Amino acid sequence: MHLEHVNITVPDPKATAKVLCGLFDWTVRWEGAAINGGYSVHVGNKDSYLALYTPGKKLITNGDPHYSRAGLNHIGIVVEDLDDAEAKVSAAGYATFNHADYEPGKRFYFDGPDDIEYEVVSYA
Structure with missing residues (x-):
């Protein structure tokens, strides 16, 4: 067994993908329309990836994730x-x-x- 992916919400998935691919020699595995009118870019290698998602509406801030339920x-x-x-x-x-x-x-x-x-x- 292995972890396939983690899906995180970001303001601009294409910009985040560009940075992460440059830092870690990853590639874009897939990108396109996503749930709720959003957009996703999947970056990683053949075994695992990060799904970078932005919804089709304004993002909200919930505070420090270290102190939030299910925070990252x-x-x-x-x-x-x-x-x-x-x-x-x-x-x-x-x-x-x-x-x-x-x-x-x-x-x-x-x-x-x-x-x-x-x-x-x-x-x-």
Whole structure:
């Protein structure tokens, strides 16, 4: 078994897809019309992806997701070369933080497009 995808709501799925594909060497797997007059872009690899969705109406803000029921705390992404990934993230203008080295791997975090937090981890 494996996790196939996570669906997140973002203001501009095409813009978010462009950033994530550049950072993680992902591709657009699919894009098109979605439920409720919305639009989705699926980015990832052959095994898993993020579904980036925007509804056909104005988005609302519910506050800090760390304190919201069913809030999204972060999205974890495994990479082979942590230093290379951090260089790409920094070059794209995102500040990295919370660097850690504990079992089972090394990691860092960054607040990416749409203020979504990402954990980048390497088990190499």
